Amino acid sequence: MSNVWTIFKRELSGYFSTPIAYVFLVIFVALSGVFTFYIGSYFERDQADLRSFFQFHPWLYLFLIPALAMRLWAEERRSGTLELLLTLPITMTQAVLGKFFAAWAFCAIALLLTFPLWLTTNYLGSPDNGVILASYVGSLLMAGAFLAIGACMSALTRNQVIAFVITAVVCLGFVLSGYPLVLEFVSAFAPEFVVEAVGSFSFLSHFTEVSKGVIDIRDLIFFVSLMAYWLFANAGVIELKKAE
Amino acid sequence: MVEIEHLSKLFGTFKAVDDVSFNLERGEVLGFLGPNGAGKSTTMRMITGFLAPDAGRVRVSGDDISVNPLKVKQRIGYLPEGAPLYGEMTPRAFLRFIAEIRGFRGRQRDQAVDAVVEKMNLKSALEKPIDTLSKGFKRRVGLAQAIIHDPEVLVLDEPTDGLDPNQKHEVRTLIKGMAKEKAIILSTHILEEVDAVCTRAVIISAGRLVTNSTPAELLARSRFHNALSVSIRSNTVDDMAEAFGALPGVASVEILQAADGCVRLQLFPAGDAALAASVSELARDRKWDLEELHVERGRLDDVFREITAGDSADS
Numbered sequence: 065m066s067n068v069w070t071i072f073k074r075e076l077s078g079y080f081s082t083p084i085a086y087v088f089l090v091i092f093v094a095l096s097g098v099f100t101f102y103i104g105s106y107f108e109r110d111q112a113d114l115r116s117f118f119q120f121h122p123w124l125y126l127f128l129i130p131a132l133a134m135r136l137w138a139e140e141r142r143s144g145t146l147e148l149l150l151t152l153p154i155t156m157t158q159a160v161l162g163k164f165f166a167a168w169a170f171c172a173i174a175l176l177l178t179f180p181l182w183l184t185t186n187y188l189g190s191p192d193n194g195v196i197l198a199s200y201v202g203s204l205l206m207a208g209a210f211l212a213i214g215a216c217m218s219a220l221t222r223n224q225v226i227a228f229v230i231t232a233v234v235c236l237g238f239v240l241s242g243y244p245l246v247l248e249f250v251s252a253f254a255p256e257f258v259v260e261a262v263g264s265f266s267f268l269s270h271f272t273e274v275s276k277g278v279i280d281i282r283d284l285i286f287f288v289s290l291m292a293y294w295l296f297a298n299a300g301v302i303e304l305k306k307a308e
Numbered sequence: 309m310v311e312i313e314h315l316s317k318l319f320g321t322f323k324a325v326d327d328v329s330f331n332l333e334r335g336e337v338l339g340f341l342g343p344n345g346a347g348k349s350t351t352m353r354m355i356t357g358f359l360a361p362d363a364g365r366v367r368v369s370g371d372d373i374s375v376n377p378l379k380v381k382q383r384i385g386y387l388p389e390g391a392p393l394y395g396e397m398t399p400r401a402f403l404r405f406i407a408e409i410r411g412f413r414g415r416q417r418d419q420a421v422d423a424v425v426e427k428m429n430l431k432s433a434l435e436k437p438i439d440t441l442s443k444g445f446k447r448r449v450g451l452a453q454a455i456i457h458d459p460e461v462l463v464l465d466e467p468t469d470g471l472d473p474n475q476k477h478e479v480r481t482l483i484k485g486m487a488k489e490k491a492i493i494l495s496t497h498i499l500e501e502v503d504a505v506c507t508r509a510v511i512i513s514a515g516r517l518v519t520n521s522t523p524a525e526l527l528a529r530s531r532f533h534n535a536l537s538v539s540i541r542s543n544t545v546d547d548m549a550e551a552f553g554a555l556p557g558v559a560s561v562e563i564l565q566a567a568d569g570c571v572r573l574q575l576f577p578a579g580d581a582a583l584a585a586s587v588s589e590l591a592r593d594r595k596w597d598l599e600e601l602h603v604e605r606g607r608l609d610d611v612f613r614e615i616t617a618g619d620s621a622d623s
Contacts (some may be wrong), residue, residue, distance in 0.1 A: 070408040074394070074401075081396045081437070144392030148453075151356040151388070152409045153381040307319060307350075307359055 067154045069164025072169070079170050084135075092128055092174045099124065104224060113191050117181055118199045118275045122239045122267055125210045130231035133214020134168065134224040136163055137302065141222040146255055150306070156299045164215055171207040175200060183190035202274030205287035206267055210235050212294035219301040235267075242266025309491045310461055311336050311357070314364035317350050324350045326515040327364070334460070334511035337483065339506030340495040343616050348495040349389050349513040352465050355493065357388040367459055382410070385459035389466055390452030395439035398447045399430055402438060403456060410457040420456055421553045427606070428452040428482070444475040451482065462486065464494040468501060480505050502526075513616040523608070530606030536575040536583050539600035540591065543569050548596070555590060557581030570599065 079085040096117060100106045104116025128153040140146040149159055185191050221227050240246045241262050251259045263269075270283045310332040313545040317325040324348040325464050332338050354357040357373045357380060360497040366373045366380075373380040390407050394402055403424060407417045425431055428448045433441050447467070454462060456616055467483065476498075483492060483505050496502065502509050503523050521525065523565060540548065544567045552575055553561045559578035565571070577583050583605060591598040 067409060070405065074397075074405045077401070078396055086408050128564065143395070144388060144390055145394055147353070147358050147388040148386075151358050151381060151384070151386045152406070153378045153411075154409060157380070307353075 067158040068162045068163075068165065071154070072166045073164030075163050078097075078171055079166070087176055088128065089177060090130060092124070092198070093177050095124055095128075095243075096120070096178055097181070098245050102153050111189075114181060114185055114199060115258035115275070117178070118203060121203045122206065122271060125207055126235055126239060127232060129171070129207060130217075130228045130235065132167055133231055134227040135161045136245060137219040138165060138222050138224045138227045141219075142224075146302075146306070150302075153248075156303065160215070160299045161301075162294055164212065164298075166203075167211050167215070168208050171211065172204055175204060175207070188228060192217050192277065195275075198277045198279050199275040202271050202283070205274070205284070206271050208294060209238070209267065209287050209290045210296070212291040214239070216294045216298040219298050220305070238249050238265060238267045240266070240268075242269045310493070312351075312355065312364070313367075313494045315351065315354055315361050316363040317347075317354060317359065323515050324397075325354070325361075328512060328515075328517045329364070330510055330517065330520055331585075332493060334491050335488055336508055337487050337492045337494065337506045339491055339502040339509045341499070341509055342512040343611065344497070344510050345442050346616070348512065349465055351512070352387050352493065352495060352556055355382050355462050356384055358388075361538070362508050380456070383459055384461045384463060385454035385457065386462075387464045387467055389455045390469075391467075393438050393449055394447060394455075396439065397438055398435050399425075399438060399441075399445075399452070400434045402449065402537075405450060406453045407456055412457075424456045427455075436591055437476065444471060444478070447471060447479060449473065451479070453487065460481075460490060462490050462492045464492065466495055466497075468496065468498065470509065475531050476501075479560070499612055504610060512587065519545050519581065526608060527606030529614075530608070530610045531590065532574075532604045533606035533609060534577050534580065534582075535586060535604045537574060537600065537602050538573045538591075538598070539585060539605060540571045540573075541569060541597040541599050542571050544572055548573065551590060551594065552587065554585050555583065555584070555586050557583055576588040 066098070098115075099120035100117040104120060106116045109116060138145070140149060150156070182196060185196075186193070203231040205277075210231075212221040213234050214227070217234065237246070242264075247259055247263055250262050254262075270286050273280060274283050312331070313329050315325055315328045316323070318484045328347075330338075330349055340348050340352070343529055348361065354361045355373075357366075360374060368380045368383050370389055371380050394405075397405070400421065403421045404417060410420075412420045425434060428450055428451060430445070430452060433445045433449075438446060441449070449465075449542050451467065454464070468479050471479065480501065482493065486492065487505070489506075494501075494506070500615070509519065509521060509523050509526055510517060538552070542548075545563065548571060549561045549563055552558060552573060557578055558575050558581075560576045562574040562576075563571070575583055575587065585603060588598060588601060590596075
């Protein structure tokens with residue numbers, strides 16, 4: 065456990081010793097503001113809630129999280145530090161978790177920095193802060209699922225651009241899998257239960273459920289098991305492709 | 309201390325390492341030689357637990373690395389090829405990170421970092437990002453992370469590669485300084501290095517171990533071993549080659565140079581015959597002005613080429 069913490073600290077401080085962290089944070093906060101006020105019609109809706117803020121998170125994450133995740137393993141592989149890291153007395157699980165938690169904590173910091181929106185809403189009206197908190201939790205869980213996919217894809221290649229594109233495409237699949245576009249495509253050749261299974265993998269529907277203010281154990285299990293699955297795959301991919 | 313038994317590694321159908329075995333004891337510095345792509349790095353990656361072997365095993369102080377990876381990794385210090393480092397970190401932050409992973413906490417951690425900084429002379433570079441350091445400093449940071457926990461076994465993959473002569477000398481001095489209390493494996497393709505720091509040389513070629521001997525034994529295999537270099541101040545070669553060739557114990561004579569008032573010859577002995585005395589006697593009798601006469605120890609690059617010829621696969 066202490067090794068996970070040591071790797072976590074190194075990774076997280078690594079973000080802040082390069083411009084990546086600041087660029088990411090500024091863009092995340094600025095874009096979420098743009099989405100909320102212009103596209104989400106925050107004022108026009110005349111409602112004291114943050115729905116217009118949260119509803120765009122899946123789309124915001126779709127290109128921001130792959131950008132955050134792409135360097136996670138690809139950079140280690142490119143620079144050769146993967147060999148250094150994995151010959152230290154740590155387990156693969158510790159390495160995978162340490163790096164993942166650092167990236168996830170970074171997402172949490174980005175989310176926390178959107179607090180002025182919360183303050184504004186509380187100043188203008190009296191929103192249900194329980195719902196807002198649940199939405200934040202749901203958003204963070206979704207970010208974790210995106211990140212776990214990104215971490216696994218990043219382990220596949222030493223090229224960060226490829227990692228970015230593949231992650232974005234897979235994440236898009238998970239976001240859209242509740243949409244008719246995807247479901248109709250799948251139903252063209254797969255039986256009904258497969259179509260339903262695909263539909264149930266939608267980030268969008270699970271996130272929408274959570275952001276209504278009810279943290280259902282099923283949604284929690286969905287995101288956590290998705291993270292666990294992709295991180296498990298992440299460890300496997302590294303093990304397999306170490307020699308390359 | 310380090311036992312390597314029948315190690316093999318396949319990449320697809322390509323046998324990168326093929327049944328390599330050797331042992332290493334404390335106090336030994338083993339030079340790991342071979343052409344590029346012969347399997348040096350792959351072998352070292354298996355010894356340090358980065359890659360799992362397809363066959364065979366690696367044991368350090370009796371523990372198998374595939375059974376007890378963490379225990380064995382804790383006993384090994386490793387400098388991977390090219391000395392990869394986290395470039396955005398400062399040496400201090402990086403060494404603290406390594407020390408923590410190696411199990412040092414709090415004051416202990418800072419003491420371990422301070423000690424290794426002292427030993428590697430890193431003080432002046434401690435607070436600059438590693439990316440901005442010179443190659444020599446980077447290599448010293450790489451060595452520092454490898455020895456911070458005072459490991460029993462040190463594995464160094466081309467530790468002097470890409471350094472200037474002064475830096476090479478510096479790194480070799482550091483290695484020699486640690487040789488007594490550790491078992492060290494270092495790979496190199498600089499043969500002078502083997503002579504300078506190693507107590508044993510293992511040559512692998514196309515994945516197979518072809519030689520495991522001391523540098524002196526390797527030198528003895530050179531055709532230049534005990535050969536005599538002779539320089540005579542003279543404008544004409546005359547019958548020098550024939551006269552030297554007629555001496556007992558001389559197998560053959562080569563004229564290397566005959567110009568600028570100097571004739572240089574190379575005399576190869578038959579067997580172990582010592583030639584120096586009879587050569588200088590002959591030169592005196594014939595009134596040849598002998599300028600230089602020395603016995604060669606042998607040439608490692610010669611032996612190396614001979615042993616590994618024909619299978620210099622490119623990596």
